[in-house]
Amino acid sequence: MKIAITGAGGQLGKELTQLFNNKDYEVFPFVKHQLDITNQAKIKQMLVDIKPDFLINTAAFTEVDQCETELEKAYLINAIGPYYLACEAKENKVKFIHISTDYVFNGDKAEPYIEDDVPNSKTIYGKSKQLGETLALAAYENTTIIRTSWLYGHGGKNFVNTIKKLASHTQEIRVVDDQYGCPTYTKDLGIALEKLLKKPHGIYHVTNSGSCSWFEFATEILTFLKAQTTIIPVSTEEYGIKTPRPMYSVLSHKKININGIFLRNWKEGLHEFLKKEADSSEN
Numbered sequence: 001m002k003i004a005i006t007g008a009g010g011q012l013g014k015e016l017t018q019l020f021n022n023k024d025y026e027v028f029p030f031v032k033h034q035l036d037i038t039n040q041a042k043i044k045q046m047l048v049d050i051k052p053d054f055l056i057n058t059a060a061f062t063e064v065d066q067c068e069t070e071l072e073k074a075y076l077i078n079a080i081g082p083y084y085l086a087c088e089a090k091e092n093k094v095k096f097i098h099i100s101t102d103y104v105f106n107g108d109k110a111e112p113y114i115e116d117d118v119p120n121s122k123t124i125y126g127k128s129k130q131l132g133e134t135l136a137l138a139a140y141e142n143t144t145i146i147r148t149s150w151l152y153g154h155g156g157k158n159f160v161n162t163i164k165k166l167a168s169h170t171q172e173i174r175v176v177d178d179q180y181g182c183p184t185y186t187k188d189l190g191i192a193l194e195k196l197l198k199k200p201h202g203i204y205h206v207t208n209s210g211s212c213s214w215f216e217f218a219t220e221i222l223t224f225l226k227a228q229t230t231i232i233p234v235s236t237e238e239y240g241i242k243t244p245r246p247m248y249s250v251l252s253h254k255k256i257n258i259n260g261i262f263l264r265n266w267k268e269g270l271h272e273f274l275k276k277e278a279d280s281s282e283n
């Protein structure tokens, strides 16, 4: 089976490239300078040349604050790019898998979001990702949208690595304790994604199981690292965040569970990630 991956220089793209290579798929990873997803002609050429069975898009403009000021870039990469990919996947009869986010929801719900809940983001990042989903699904029926959340992977710019770095040179860290979601290890998302390749197209919510606040997430990281740094819980208001994030963006697993897919608890995934990071820094 041939798999083409766009955005392969990002943390999820790297993880998927490694995962599928280890599993004997023929993998064609494209980093941004090799394939810009806003260039429809290049996408067409790539699909004609490679004729993959699956096209997985992990490319995105993921800087939530920057999206607020760089609207054109946000919509071009997060909405028009997935549309071009879906159009060309349809033309070449390739199954299309597009990664999306919990941030398509506004976070006002008090229980886990299901796939049928109507997206209603308050941020440009969320709105642009939401439009990307809509356009991809409208362009090509054989599209699978995977919404995930609070992602971290090796070599990525993410919350876990930020907290680790802060802990190495700061006495005290303030972390928001009133926003809830589910941390997700790219490895666990990748394993579930592979299973979804064989499932019917549609929208799926895929995160590690359980949920926590950013404060609980940071506490778990520091406890595992046995760091001496003091961690102080603060409200979103006190923290003074620039772009309002959803207060609650836990995604329901009912649909993937019905499909026989189960992900481990976020703490187990986190411990494995931190252990691997420690092992690789020793070598």
Ligand SMILES: NC(=O)c1ccc[n+]([C@@H]2O[C@H](COP(=O)([O-])OP(=O)(O)OC[C@H]3O[C@@H](n4cnc5c(N)ncnc54)[C@H](OP(=O)(O)O)[C@@H]3O)[C@@H](O)[C@H]2O)c1
Binding pocket: 006, 007, 008, 009, 010, 011, 012, 013, 031, 032, 035, 036, 037, 038, 057, 058, 059, 060, 061, 062, 077, 081, 099, 100, 101, 102, 129, 147, 148, 149, 150, 151, 152, 156, 157
């Ligand atoms: N990170 C999270 O917490 C999180 C949570 C939920 C969902 N997601 C979704 O999960 C997916 C993967 O996220 P990630 O964390 O792996 O993101 P990431 O590490 O920021 O990777 C995204 C990659 O896309 C590349 N890219 C940007 N514009 C591109 C373009 N026009 N053409 C081709 N590539 C382009 C980026 O390159 P440059 O860096 O060079 O621009 C980067 O290598 C995204 O769809 C994201 O929306 C992420």
